[in-house]
Amino acid sequence: MLKKERQAYILHQVNLHNKVVSATLSAEIAVSEDTIRRDLQELSETGKLVKVHGGALSAAFYDNPVIESNVYAQTDKQIIGNKAASLIKDGMFILTGGGTTILEFARCLPSTLKATFISGSIPAISEYMNHPNIEIIVLGDKLSKTSRITVGADAVNRIKNIKADLCILGINAIDTENGVTDNDWDVVQIKQQMIASSHKTICLTISEKINTVQPIHVCGLNKIDSLITELDPGNKLLKPFKDAGITIL
Amino acid sequence: MLKKERQAYILHQVNLHNKVVSATLSAEIAVSEDTIRRDLQELSETGKLVKVHGGALSAAFYDNPVIESNVYAQTDKQIIGNKAASLIKDGMFILTGGGTTILEFARCLPSTLKATFISGSIPAISEYMNHPNIEIIVLGDKLSKTSRITVGADAVNRIKNIKADLCILGINAIDTENGVTDNDWDVVQIKQQMIASSHKTICLTISEKINTVQPIHVCGLNKIDSLITELDPGNKLLKPFKDAGITIL
DNA sequence: GTGGATAATGCAGGTAATTGCAGGTTTATT
DNA sequence: AATAAACCTGCAATTACCTGCATTATCCAC
Numbered sequence: 001m002l003k004k005e006r007q008a009y010i011l012h013q014v015n016l017h018n019k020v021v022s023a024t025l026s027a028e029i030a031v032s033e034d035t036i037r038r039d040l041q042e043l044s045e046t047g048k049l050v051k052v053h054g055g056a057l058s059a060a061f062y063d064n065p066v067i068e069s070n071v072y073a074q075t076d077k078q079i080i081g082n083k084a085a086s087l088i089k090d091g092m093f094i095l096t097g098g099g100t101t102i103l104e105f106a107r108c109l110p111s112t113l114k115a116t117f118i119s120g121s122i123p124a125i126s127e128y129m130n131h132p133n134i135e136i137i138v139l140g141d142k143l144s145k146t147s148r149i150t151v152g153a154d155a156v157n158r159i160k161n162i163k164a165d166l167c168i169l170g171i172n173a174i175d176t177e178n179g180v181t182d183n184d185w186d187v188v189q190i191k192q193q194m195i196a197s198s199h200k201t202i203c204l205t206i207s208e209k210i211n212t213v214q215p216i217h218v219c220g221l222n223k224i225d226s227l228i229t230e231l232d233p234g235n236k237l238l239k240p241f242k243d244a245g246i247t248i249l
Numbered sequence: 250m251l252k253k254e255r256q257a258y259i260l261h262q263v264n265l266h267n268k269v270v271s272a273t274l275s276a277e278i279a280v281s282e283d284t285i286r287r288d289l290q291e292l293s294e295t296g297k298l299v300k301v302h303g304g305a306l307s308a309a310f311y312d313n314p315v316i317e318s319n320v321y322a323q324t325d326k327q328i329i330g331n332k333a334a335s336l337i338k339d340g341m342f343i344l345t346g347g348g349t350t351i352l353e354f355a356r357c358l359p360s361t362l363k364a365t366f367i368s369g370s371i372p373a374i375s376e377y378m379n380h381p382n383i384e385i386i387v388l389g390d391k392l393s394k395t396s397r398i399t400v401g402a403d404a405v406n407r408i409k410n411i412k413a414d415l416c417i418l419g420i421n422a423i424d425t426e427n428g429v430t431d432n433d434w435d436v437v438q439i440k441q442q443m444i445a446s447s448h449k450t451i452c453l454t455i456s457e458k459i460n461t462v463q464p465i466h467v468c469g470l471n472k473i474d475s476l477i478t479e480l481d482p483g484n485k486l487l488k489p490f491k492d493a494g495i496t497i498l
Numbered sequence: 499g500t501g502g503a504t505a506a507t508g509c510a511g512g513t514a515a516t517t518g519c520a521g522g523t524t525t526a527t528t
Numbered sequence: 529a530a531t532a533a534a535c536c537t538g539c540a541a542t543t544a545c546c547t548g549c550a551t552t553a554t555c556c557a558c
Contacts, residue, residue, distance in 0.1 A: 003516070004301040005268055008310070016457055017421050017432060018348065019395060022534080032518050037535075053525065054534065057395060060349055120387070122374055129371065129397065138369070138399045140389025140407060148378065150387045158389060252506070271544080281508050286545075302515065303544065 001029060007039050014049045014058050021055040076206050076230035077101050081108035083228045083249050084168060084204055090114045092165045095194045097187075098124055098149040099170035101204045109134070118162060120150035120190065144186055151186035159193040167198035171205045173214040176240045179221045181214035188216045200225040207231050210238075221246060250278060256288050263298045263307050270304040325455050325479035326350050330357035332477050332498050333417060333453055339363045341414045344443045346436075347373055347398040348419035350453045358383070367411060369399035369439065393435055400435035408442040416447030420454045422463040425489045428470045430463040437465050444472050451475040459486055470495060 006029055014020045022040065026033040044051035049059050081104035088094065090113065096102055098121030106127035117128050120139035128136050141155035169191055173181045180203065182188050195201045195218075207229045226247040231238060233248040242248050255278055263269050271289065275282040293300035298308050330353035337343065339362065345351055347370030355376035366377050369388035377385050390404035418440055422430045429452065431437050444450045444467075456478045475496040480487060482497040491497050 002268060002270070002301055002303050002306070004299075004306055008306075016461075017463065019432065033534085034519080034536095035517060038517085052395070058349070120389070122371060122378065122387075125371055125392065126375065129392070129394065132394075136392035138371075138387065138389045138392050140369070140387045140399070140404070143374065143378070143385035143387050145378065145381075145385075150389070155389070282544085283509080283546095284507060287507085 001031075003039075006031070006035075007043060010036075010039055010056075011043060011048055014056055015060070018058045019055060023054075025055075072100065074104070077104040078108065079230040080204050080206065080228050081105040084202065085109050087166070087202065087226075087249075088113060088115055092116070093118065093162070095119070095159065095162065095164045095167045095198055096124060097121060097169045097191055097194065098147055101170035101206070102168065103127055105168065105170075105204060106131075118159075118164065120155055122148050139190075144184070147184055147187050149187065149190065151190055156189055156193045159190070159197050162197050164194075164198045165200065167194045167201045169194065169201065169203050171203045171209065171218070173209055173212040174203065174205060174221075174227075174241075175211045175213055176221065176244065178213050178217065180218040180224070182216050182218050183214045185216055188218050191218050195219055195223050202226040202228060204228045207235075207237060250280075252288075255280070255284075256292060259285075259288055259305075260292065260297055263305055267307040267310040268304060269298075272303075274304075326353040327357065328479040329453050329455065329477050330354040333451065334358050336415070336451065336475075336498075337362060337364055341365070342367065342411070344368070344408065344411065344413045344416045344447055345373060346370060346418045346440055346443065347396055348421075350419035350455070351417065352376055354417065354419075354453060355380075367408075367413065369404055371397050388439075393433070396433055396436050398436065398439065400439055405438055405442045408439070408446050411446050413443075413447045414449065416443045416450045418443065418450065418452050420452045420458065420467070422458050422461040423452065423454060423470075423476075423490075424460045424462055425470065425493065427462055427466065429467040429473070431465050431467050432463045434465055437467050440467050444468055449474040451477060453477045456480050456484075456486060 009029065010020060010025060022033050022036045025036045040049065040051050040056045043049050044056065047059055049056045077100060080101055084105045085108040088109065092115045094115060094117050096117060096119045102121065102124050106124055109131055111131055112133060113131065114133040116135040116137065118137040118139060119125055120141065122143070125136055125138060128134050139150050139155045139158055141150040141152035144151045171180050172183060182191065201224050203224050210229065221241065221244045224246050226249055227241055228249045229238065238248045258278065259269060259274060271282050271285045274285045289300045289305045292298050293305065296308060298305045326349060329350055333354045334357040337358065341364045343364060343366050345366060345368045351370065351373050355373055358380055360380055361382065362380065363382045365384040365386065367386040367388060368374055369390065374385055374387060377383050388399050388404045388407055390399040390401035393400045420429050421432060431440065450473050452473050459478065470490065470493045473495050475498055476490055477498045478487065487497045
């Protein structure tokens, strides 16, 4: 069998069944697994499929159009994302919410990181999926169209049964008097339970949102362990929060 | 044997078998392999075939997979998606799996449709989110990286508590003897429960997968109510399934 | 017919591509 | 942490490829 012919066959199989296994192909075509591996390697390099341990997956199935849209204050959020990503260690269980800041955080995670992320945010989950060593637990329930995360009693109950190392939240407003506040009742229920179910809570926000208030109370400052902004930790805007016992990063 | 005559013979062979091997041709026509090579070279330059290491492939055969856009057999899948979309009525509760065929189905849904979709497939959910009037229930559990849907006991149990109007599945293989078969154990558990929890089951597949078999049994033909392919319902390839009591669309 | 121009073919050699195997390393899973 | 499977690297053997060049076939005008 000719090499190109063999590769065409592999491609056909992978497009037909979404995945192929090297050992199976090797037996089917009667060539060594090394040859199959080299074929998959080549096809992978030209983007025709995606190579994984033991076989390959359909490229069409794997690539999802990453919405590289105009995120507000993106560079600031990338700074925040990098700071937050440096806190995550191998083996951790992390609860995360949604929002564009969390998305940037997800993109900043190193590909070598082996951790478990628990989230109900569909965009965030899509980002976590791009990281080969991250385990993902999806929180199921009704999907809120506006926030693109799952909300409801079911999701809250599910979080109750979890004790995570970290809870990482993008927040909408924070000030010294009211603590963390938000504007979506359903989302607040989720955030509150995430905070309650984690050993440590880390809040991410761009400095613009500091000292602003929203209608619904999420939690007091005493529940927050760390606050991450794009600013230098020594910035005087952050001093009141440092004084309240929050670690500023 | 004349040169033109020889080349005509080679072309005939390549169109007949989709491939030719230099060494074989050399023996058949009793000329040196160098001559065959030169012939293939010329025919390749005029686009009559595609030269590869060791021989040549039919141009038609070789071109097809190259042109492919993001989704393999996209137009076929769009035909399927449109057929399936026409079955969905306002107010319905629909369980759906994952896969590229389901993705096309999701894109074909009219924006006016008011229905509730229940799924654990992240890419499918991302598509449903684009439809303003669709309610989405996310099935939570561990996310399988290869199939991009949630799998596990939790998701299965959650489906158990649902009674949906329709179950729409993209399937990997179907034949009259073994029914529907697949290649991922976890995904099969989900599919089986989805079928059990729905009044009607509709299977989507491109005709290429008909009469193919995969290792794991999903369900017998008796569990399927409708089968949707890109083919005309009267196509004789589908007759055995029609005879088994399945509605062909 | 016949000579010369042109094209086609086969062969020699050196180069490149392909493949399977041995070994040591990495990865996934229990 | 152990174990089996998958992976990678380098190597050797085989096979295909290419470049000239000599030989042979074909064609065309005379």
